Amino acid sequence: MSLLEGKVAVVTGASSGLGRAIAVRYAQEGARVVLADLRDEPIEGGETTQVVIETFGGTAMSVATDVSSWEQVDRLIVGAVERFGRLDVMVNNAATYTSTNLVQTSESQWDQVLRVNLTGMFHGCKRAVQQMLGQEPVDEVRGRIVNISSQHGMVASPGDFPYGVTKGGTVQLTRQVAVDHAPDLIVCNAVAPGKIITGKPGAANDPRALEYSHQRTPWPRLGRPEDVAGAALFLASPLASFVTGINLMVDGGWMAG
Template sequence: MIDLTGKKAVVTGGSSGIGRAIATTLAKVGAHVVVADLTEEAREGGEATAAVIVAAGGSAEFVKLDVTASAHVASVFAELDERLGGLDILVNNAGVLREGSVHETDDETWRTQFLVNVDGTFHCTREMVRGLLARKSPGKIVNISSISGFRGNPGFAAYCATKGAIVNFTRQVALDYAAHGINVNAVAPGFVTTHMTALYDQATHDALAAQTPRGRWASPQDVANAVLFLASPLADHVVGDNLLVDGGWTIGTPVELGA
């Protein structure tokens, strides 16, 4: 059984969907979870995620965090590090998805996705590593990449580019800090049922499910379970991996043979 009692974890983008599932899953096994997000008071906000955890008997708090603002991230992490006595786990889940092939993508759409998905992951990872090195403490960093970092996804040029960056960023940071006991890995979801993927109509959803060897889309909990493993002592010797949670999509699609 995984026990994270006494560990302090930060989950960015923890307001809803995958982020909320990750936050509640870490809390269930004893971690104190800092739900870090820009979304605060809405029904699916970070305060609501923290409240769900506390109501279930767990330990959590909400902090407002803009992952795109370097100085703000540094300030928030420094305050958390001092107040909580050091952070142990970081899950870089905050992300945005916008449609568009290259000729359809304007500068703002391109930059927004890189600012959140790539720069945000870099900002938070840098502060987490600085804190761990200062305390000479081991730690876990789990990034959320995507199958779109390993293969093309028609109509999502910027998103695929950002997730490809996260795949290799994960490997490089893992290589740089493995000797310090800092494990850096990533979870690469396939198609997951969240508000972000609501842009797919039902026919497309069903077609993609049919092309998945497992025969269905992932749930946020499927992704959270993989994050829990990588954030736990069970993954102490896992370094720089990108764990696919895609029902077999990346390795191949079912082949229908005629009669």
């Protein structure tokens, strides 16, 4: 049987990049996936995530969601439960960035990154836990939360001050939720990608930055969204039955070097 057969998963930031890869992988493993994003069109181009999933016979629904709004996150979870009956997996992936250091970052940029990356994570975790607390456990678990952090939650993100700060906060938020809600049979973990090649525009794909990432990564290639999706699948599945509060590095050995 597929690892997520019959499970219900919500993935934020699901239209592109890591969120898209996670949503597709979950659907391939039998999950009914709720796709939350501000936009449907993938940055990389091509069909929407929902169309991709439905083309291979998977089940998905899309809900336009700004994770910085509690009302919209609440509506997202209510809609998912009304459609599919429960919430088994919540993936908090939606994020933004500015590519600015401390003195370059305006107050409005700071506020925007924190609202999406950290307050949005808080909204997703809180609303998911509220739902999961009222559910009967399945295989000793009421629900699982997977937060997407970053290696830049562990080491500084050069030239992207607000992003790095929020990813550090994500790591601690994950630990806090895991410890506080372990007695409730709610699992919470994070996945920390290293350098992953996506369609994200800007400095992330600057040739000099890519060359530096190749030099720092022991593995002979940089990461793909599917690498992160595999880790997110593990943490969402019964294979991770005694794993909670971790920040799982998916970085080709960068942090080990």
